Amino acid sequence: MAAPCPEDPSLERHFKGHRDAVTSVDFSLNTKQLASGSMDSCLMVWHMKPQSRAYRFAGHKDAVTCVNFSPSGHLLASGSRDKTVRIWIPNVKGESTVFRAHTATVRSVHFCSDGQSFVTASDDKTVKVWSTHRQKFLFSLSQHINWVRCARFSPDGRLIVSASDDKTVKLWDKTSRECVHSYCEHGSFVTSVDFHPSGTCIAAAGMDNTVKVWDVRTHRLLQHYQLHSAAVNALSFHPSGNYLLTASSDSTLKILDLMEGRLLYTLHGHQGPATTVAFSRTGEYFASGGSDEQVMVWKSNFDVVDYGEVLKVHRPPAPLATSSGSLPEVDFPIPPGRGRSQESVQSQPQEPTSMPQTLTSTLEHIVGQLDVLTQTVSILEQRLTLTEDRLKQCLENQQLIMQRTPP
Numbered sequence: 001m002a003a004p005c006p007e008d009p010s011l012e013r014h015f016k017g018h019r020d021a022v023t024s025v026d027f028s029l030n031t032k033q034l035a036s037g038s039m040d041s042c043l044m045v046w047h048m049k050p051q052s053r054a055y056r057f058a059g060h061k062d063a064v065t066c067v068n069f070s071p072s073g074h075l076l077a078s079g080s081r082d083k084t085v086r087i088w089i090p091n092v093k094g095e096s097t098v099f100r101a102h103t104a105t106v107r108s109v110h111f112c113s114d115g116q117s118f119v120t121a122s123d124d125k126t127v128k129v130w131s132t133h134r135q136k137f138l139f140s141l142s143q144h145i146n147w148v149r150c151a152r153f154s155p156d157g158r159l160i161v162s163a164s165d166d167k168t169v170k171l172w173d174k175t176s177r178e179c180v181h182s183y184c185e186h187g188s189f190v191t192s193v194d195f196h197p198s199g200t201c202i203a204a205a206g207m208d209n210t211v212k213v214w215d216v217r218t219h220r221l222l223q224h225y226q227l228h229s230a231a232v233n234a235l236s237f238h239p240s241g242n243y244l245l246t247a248s249s250d251s252t253l254k255i256l257d258l259m260e261g262r263l264l265y266t267l268h269g270h271q272g273p274a275t276t277v278a279f280s281r282t283g284e285y286f287a288s289g290g291s292d293e294q295v296m297v298w299k300s301n302f303d304v305v306d307y308g309e310v311l312k313v314h315r316p317p318a319p320l321a322t323s324s325g326s327l328p329e330v331d332f333p334i335p336p337g338r339g340r341s342q343e344s345v346q347s348q349p350q351e352p353t354s355m356p357q358t359l360t361s362t363l364e365h366i367v368g369q370l371d372v373l374t375q376t377v378s379i380l381e382q383r384l385t386l387t388e389d390r391l392k393q394c395l396e397n398q399q400l401i402m403q404r405t406p407p
Helices: 304-309 343-349 357-403
Strands: 010-016 022-027 033-038 043-046 053-057 064-069 076-082 084-088 096-100 104-109 118-124 127-129 136-141 148-152 159-164 169-173 178-183 190-193 201-206 211-215 221-226 231-236 243-248 252-257 262-268 274-278 284-292 296-299 320-326
Touching: 010 136, 022 084, 022 274, 022 284, 022 296, 033 064, 033 284, 033 296, 043 076, 043 243, 076 104, 084 104, 104 357, 127 159, 159 190, 169 201, 243 274, 243 284, 252 274, 274 357
Parallel strands: 022 064, 064 104, 104 148, 148 190, 190 231, 221 320, 231 274
Antiparallel strands: 010 296, 022 033, 033 043, 043 053, 064 076, 076 084, 084 096, 104 118, 118 127, 118 148, 127 136, 148 159, 159 169, 169 178, 190 201, 201 211, 211 221, 231 243, 243 252, 252 262, 274 284, 284 296
């Protein structure tokens, strides 16, 4: 068999440590950490640097259904079947804060791009928005009539999209808290939904084995893919906006070229359903998880030249393309261990894929300082709230004394 060419995705490493199906994966901002949630009630934070020990966070009392790093990477959110959301500091201590308001399983959690708020979706049929640093529930969006499996903020934070077992995808205005539009084209439960990096369209995956892409401005169906032979459980946009990655119960991952409206790769690695996928923030890597308890990290390779384009204007997907299983598939068999040897990876001519180290360090330092400032503001807000509560209590006590005192 011919060796995979440099543009093919390659399996870099796989992490073993979960004791049940993996439900969710997410990379930190700098791609140094990868978080995963599992039906075993634990979160794992894996270090991309070889020979580094992973962190196992125990705190949830039931299956962990979702994980998401904050934009800075300094916080990690998780949702669980125990009806709670936890915000963790992803270090060796693994301290967490519990958020309670849902009355059933929390299926999805996602931070807004400014990190100030996050959105959750639940089997209680609601979508809820929370303040990160004030650690409080803000408001609910409740027009779904069945379990809500996924909710995501738009890149600018002004819209929220949600996917439900009521077979609809709903678009919400965060400010007015109203449902702007309902997309009803799915023939079964909608499992996953996300915004294109440009913010102009959304992609949704369903138990009807399909992936659909809509324009959020015209609400027109742009693309429709029927490539998997079982339910599509998760999807993730490449940061360039040119590719979409899907995970299915047919045990495969697929990479779709949105510009051409066609299938690029079918990846075989998981034994049993592939449950979750996520691109890293640069798109250089992607991770997948499955019911086989495995977390796999893949090197994208196929879009090396586009990494520098990520910060430029995103092109939305090409309009209406309908792809069916009749298209030729590019099956990429995975040899045991790594997809390609370290030597062959290093011998490929390197494209300038990242910012200069000094600039990266400076940016990381700034982000760190901002995080410290945000935490300081959070502490001040908490103290102010405490002071307000005490003042209120004093006034109430004074009123009681005045009422008791005879004239």
